[in-house]
Amino acid sequence: MGVILLALGIFVGYQGIDLTLGTPSRPGPGFVPFGLGFILTILAAFYLWQNRSNKEKRVSPGGNYRRTAMAVGVLCFYALMVNWVGYIFTTFFSFIIWLSLIERKSWLQTASLACLAVVAVYAFNVLFSIQLPAGLLKGILR
Amino acid sequence: MEQISGLLYGFSVALTWSNLFFCFLGALVGTLVGVLPGLGPAATVALLLPITFKLEPVSAIIMLAGIFYGAMYGGSTTSILLNIPGEAASVVTCLDGYQMARKGRAGPALAIAAIGSFIAGTIGVIGLNFLAPPLAEFAVRFGPPEYFALTLFGLFLAAYLASTSMVKGLIMVCLGLLLDMIGIDPIAGIPRFTFGILPLQEGLDFVPLAMGMFGIAEILINTERAMKTELVTSKVGRIWLTMQDWAEAKWAMVRGSLIGFFVGLLPGGGAVIGSLISYAVEKRVSKHPEKFGQGAIEGVAGPEAANNSAATGSFIPLLTLGIPGNATIAMIFAALMIHGVTPGPLLITEKPEIFWGVVASMYIGNGVLLLLNLPLVGIWVQVLRVPYFILSPFVVLLCIVGVYSTRTNVFDIWVMIAFGILGYVFRKLAFEPGPLLLAFVLGTISERAFRQSLLMSKGSPLIFFERPVSAALMVLLIVLIGMQIAFLFRRKSQSINQFRGGG
Numbered sequence: 001m002g003v004i005l006l007a008l009g010i011f012v013g014y015q016g017i018d019l020t021l022g023t024p025s026r027p028g029p030g031f032v033p034f035g036l037g038f039i040l041t042i043l044a045a046f047y048l049w050q051n052r053s054n055k056e057k058r059v060s061p062g063g064n065y066r067r068t069a070m071a072v073g074v075l076c077f078y079a080l081m082v083n084w085v086g087y088i089f090t091t092f093f094s095f096i097i098w099l100s101l102i103e104r105k106s107w108l109q110t111a112s113l114a115c116l117a118v119v120a121v122y123a124f125n126v127l128f129s130i131q132l133p134a135g136l137l138k139g140i141l142r
Numbered sequence: 143m144e145q146i147s148g149l150l151y152g153f154s155v156a157l158t159w160s161n162l163f164f165c166f167l168g169a170l171v172g173t174l175v176g177v178l179p180g181l182g183p184a185a186t187v188a189l190l191l192p193i194t195f196k197l198e199p200v201s202a203i204i205m206l207a208g209i210f211y212g213a214m215y216g217g218s219t220t221s222i223l224l225n226i227p228g229e230a231a232s233v234v235t236c237l238d239g240y241q242m243a244r245k246g247r248a249g250p251a252l253a254i255a256a257i258g259s260f261i262a263g264t265i266g267v268i269g270l271n272f273l274a275p276p277l278a279e280f281a282v283r284f285g286p287p288e289y290f291a292l293t294l295f296g297l298f299l300a301a302y303l304a305s306t307s308m309v310k311g312l313i314m315v316c317l318g319l320l321l322d323m324i325g326i327d328p329i330a331g332i333p334r335f336t337f338g339i340l341p342l343q344e345g346l347d348f349v350p351l352a353m354g355m356f357g358i359a360e361i362l363i364n365t366e367r368a369m370k371t372e373l374v375t376s377k378v379g380r381i382w383l384t385m386q387d388w389a390e391a392k393w394a395m396v397r398g399s400l401i402g403f404f405v406g407l408l409p410g411g412g413a414v415i416g417s418l419i420s421y422a423v424e425k426r427v428s429k430h431p432e433k434f435g436q437g438a439i440e441g442v443a444g445p446e447a448a449n450n451s452a453a454t455g456s457f458i459p460l461l462t463l464g465i466p467g468n469a470t471i472a473m474i475f476a477a478l479m480i481h482g483v484t485p486g487p488l489l490i491t492e493k494p495e496i497f498w499g500v501v502a503s504m505y506i507g508n509g510v511l512l513l514l515n516l517p518l519v520g521i522w523v524q525v526l527r528v529p530y531f532i533l534s535p536f537v538v539l540l541c542i543v544g545v546y547s548t549r550t551n552v553f554d555i556w557v558m559i560a561f562g563i564l565g566y567v568f569r570k571l572a573f574e575p576g577p578l579l580l581a582f583v584l585g586t587i588s589e590r591a592f593r594q595s596l597l598m599s600k601g602s603p604l605i606f607f608e609r610p611v612s613a614a615l616m617v618l619l620i621v622l623i624g625m626q627i628a629f630l631f632r633r634k635s636q637s638i639n640q641f642r643g644g645g
Contacts, residue, residue: 043309
């Protein structure tokens with residue numbers, strides 16, 4: 001993490017120079033980013049030095065990363081599919097994947113909660129006029 | 143008196159049917175959020191932010207404020223019955239509240255938490271009522287140097303108080319300020335850090351960032367752990383307090399209210415620190431400190447009072463200076479801005495219906511919460527039985543729909559996912575997301591004030607030391623930084639000495 005932050009600090013500093021620094025009496029758009037990049041670089045270097053000497057790696061205990069990765073996968077699936085197939089199908093299949101693969105629930109529980117989610121999202125969409133993409137159901141849904 | 147007439151006007155706003163409904167709804171949702179583990183008030187305000195777009199500004203803020211202080215009430219229920227804090231400010235309530243429940247005294251523990259919260263909430267609102275107007279009057283004279291010094295001081299305190307490590311807190315502040323710079327430069331009008339991506343020209347939107355960092359990240363953390371909850375008791379029993387309970391708890395509630403209120407005024411202070419300080423104070427002043435951790439009623443009354451008055455106190459810097467002090471207040475700041483209301487010293491004079499309406503609604507909300515949390519506590523116990531596997535995908539769905547509804551753009555869903563992953567990684571590495579969000583909100587104010595100050599002084603940074611308020615804040619900041627550096631070096635030399643001694 002420290003290395004990424006260090007690289008980011010240097011990158012932001014360079015970008016600040018590119019954006020025009022200006023002068024202290026007339027600071028340009030790159031003035032503050034340059035300063036922030038400089039401070040971030042120092043802080044990242046200090047963080048790296050602190051971690052090296054303290055041997056401090058990860059504070060939070062590890063868990064089941066597979067479940068987390070699958071949850072991120074479902075989120076990406078939703079973002080990818082919602083414009084194409086519409087919010088009704090995307091919500092239904094996202095719930096199916098989440099409950100059957102991540103939570104390992106029975107098919108009855110999975111299907112009933114997925115249907116409930118579809119009803120909820122439809123009601124939400126109509127009630128608050130959100131205009132979620134209808135996708136394949138364009139012309140059928142409001 | 144101006145405050146009394148203002149308050150009467152506020153009641154005329156808050157007592158309309160629609161505002162009463164939103165006050166009740168905020169208190170109800172806040173209690174629900176507080177009761178359910180794994181979803182804090184910051185995440186909930188972020189989730190419900192898009193829903194408020196269609197409301198009147200005053201109704202929206204009344205509801206969001208209700209969620210914030212309602213969560214402080216509800217958080218104690220989970221701490222007492224499950225030994226899991228419903229939200230971060232109820233962590234210390236677990237210590238003695240859970241022990242009381244194990245000894246069959248869940249009823250008195252829940253009762254003292256609700257009564258303490260009510261007393262503290264009311265003391266907090268009285269403080270807000272009488273302190274905010276003179277503070278706002280004073281702040282009208284503030285110019286760019288004062289605002290820069292205030293935001294800088296606030297961000298430093300947020301990094302200092304809200305994080306376990308000063309360096310990590312400051313890194314988060316830097317990242318928040320950098321994220322806020324994406325988009326068009328506020329003075330020169332040139333795009334910065336957009337890398338040719340068109341949706342970034344408008345800058346990053348607050349809603350996907352906040353929902354990702356708080357809502358999605360929280361779900362990812364909880365999904366990893368496959369959260370399971372187990373009630374210590376399903377029967378709350380008699381909720382009335384004995385005379386001895388009352389005698390032991392009354393001063394703890396008063397002390398907790400005052401500590402929480404003043405801590406709440408500090409940027410980065412808020413409810414968590416208020417409750418921790420209150421617990422430490424109660425343990426110190428108690429004649430029987432050995433009872434703490436074994437079910438001492440003062441250990442529930444003090445911290446629960448402190449977290450409520452801190453929540454109310456943190457509205458003062460927001461409504462009078464336009465400076466949010468913690469993540470949830472930053473969300474309410476964003477809500478005000480979205481509704482075209484700029485919080486700051488002119489709010490009381492320019493939008494009195496919002497300021498006084500929200501203050502009056504807090505008096506009402508505290509009464510509503512006492513009713514919701516005392517006689518209806520049995521219902522909240524039942525809510526705790528809702529399995530987390532049902533809750534989590536519905537929260538995710540709410541996040542997606544909420545984010546999409548702000549700008550009807552799938553790009554924002556991707557932004558939310560990216561910040562969800564980032565927020566998850568930050569939590570794993572013990573980087574607190576609060577300072578990042580505060581910096582993101584304060585970034586534009588801070589940068590504009592800084593550059594305007596330099597333009598005013600023709601490039602001399604001494605302008606920040608020439609005016610009394612900014613000079614006092616800058617000196618205080620330098621002293622705090624100096625103390626931190628000295629502390630770090632002393633700790634380092636101590637550990638080297640220990641190593642040498644051990645070797």
